[in-house]
Amino acid sequence: MEDSISLKNMKVLLVDDVPTNFELLSKMIEEDGFKVFTEVSGEAALKFLENETPDIILLDIVMQGMDGFETCKQIKSNPLTKDIPVIFLTAKSGSEDILRGFHLGGVDYVTKSFNSEEVLSRITAHLKIRKLTQEREKLNKKLDEQNTVINESNNQFRLMLEKSSDGIFRLNSEGRVLHSNHKFHSSLGFDKDEIMEKSLGDLIDFKQDSPDWFQIATKRFGDRATLGKKVDFLVNNASSSTDKSPVCSFVIDAFGIWNLPNNVILEKGTDKKFLGTLCIVKKP
Numbered sequence: 001m002e003d004s005i006s007l008k009n010m011k012v013l014l015v016d017d018v019p020t021n022f023e024l025l026s027k028m029i030e031e032d033g034f035k036v037f038t039e040v041s042g043e044a045a046l047k048f049l050e051n052e053t054p055d056i057i058l059l060d061i062v063m064q065g066m067d068g069f070e071t072c073k074q075i076k077s078n079p080l081t082k083d084i085p086v087i088f089l090t091a092k093s094g095s096e097d098i099l100r101g102f103h104l105g106g107v108d109y110v111t112k113s114f115n116s117e118e119v120l121s122r123i124t125a126h127l128k129i130r131k132l133t134q135e136r137e138k139l140n141k142k143l144d145e146q147n148t149v150i151n152e153s154n155n156q157f158r159l160m161l162e163k164s165s166d167g168i169f170r171l172n173s174e175g176r177v178l179h180s181n182h183k184f185h186s187s188l189g190f191d192k193d194e195i196m197e198k199s200l201g202d203l204i205d206f207k208q209d210s211p212d213w214f215q216i217a218t219k220r221f222g223d224r225a226t227l228g229k230k231v232d233f234l235v236n237n238a239s240s241s242t243d244k245s246p247v248c249s250f251v252i253d254a255f256g257i258w259n260l261p262n263n264v265i266l267e268k269g270t271d272k273k274f275l276g277t278l279c280i281v282k283k284p
Helices: 023-031 042-048 068-077 095-103 116-163 182-187 212-216
Strands: 011-015 035-039 056-060 086-090 108-111 167-172 177-180 226-234 247-258 274-282
Touching: 011 023, 011 042, 023 035, 023 116, 035 042, 042 056, 042 068, 056 068, 056 116, 068 086, 068 095, 086 095, 086 116, 108 116, 167 182, 212 226, 212 247
Parallel strands: 011 035, 011 056, 056 086, 086 108
Antiparallel strands: 167 177, 167 274, 226 247, 247 274
């Protein structure tokens, strides 16, 4: 068994109406670190599954009373047990029986008289698949929970953005508008969709070789951020909501946004990424 995927204490249910058939196998499975449970009929197995959830089931096909096919059918029809892998134990090797077992939801089959090491190898292989599937489901659940938190945070951010008495917009790492609140884009005569992806060059009449671009689309933060800089923004002449003035003056504060806290960004050798700039604008 590989150390990278621990299968210790995973539970194996053996179902066969002739207990001597799996005495050796049961002992071998237990010696390999699994917990083994045994039942002697399909009915008893279904009763067992009402209280226990094994990680895999080895199921004999030919049994008195309910046979293995019907037992498997009922296991797979129950939402609580349908994902448990079932390996059929059979004295039959005909393709019709094998295919029927697969159609009912079996993952594998072993013909009697079986080699105990071979059966153990198949059990181990399917348990690894089950363990990986369970871990993936846990990760997906955790990811869903994180996405829910992120969405809630984004919704709160958008609410704060719109309720702010200041104009606020965010630039991406290339200096183009990524977010804008109504206070900002409406003051320039733009709808929200119209201002998205615009560059600072589309919004501000920069003089040639002006350093203003770099001061506004800044990567700086903390005490080095751009504070109180007066800028003339170009208004949307096509809009009827603005006055005749071609520009609108604002005082702008601009802060670089990184994927790490400010104190970590300053550490040498730290892998960091510039995400863009947050800009807050007020009337002078």
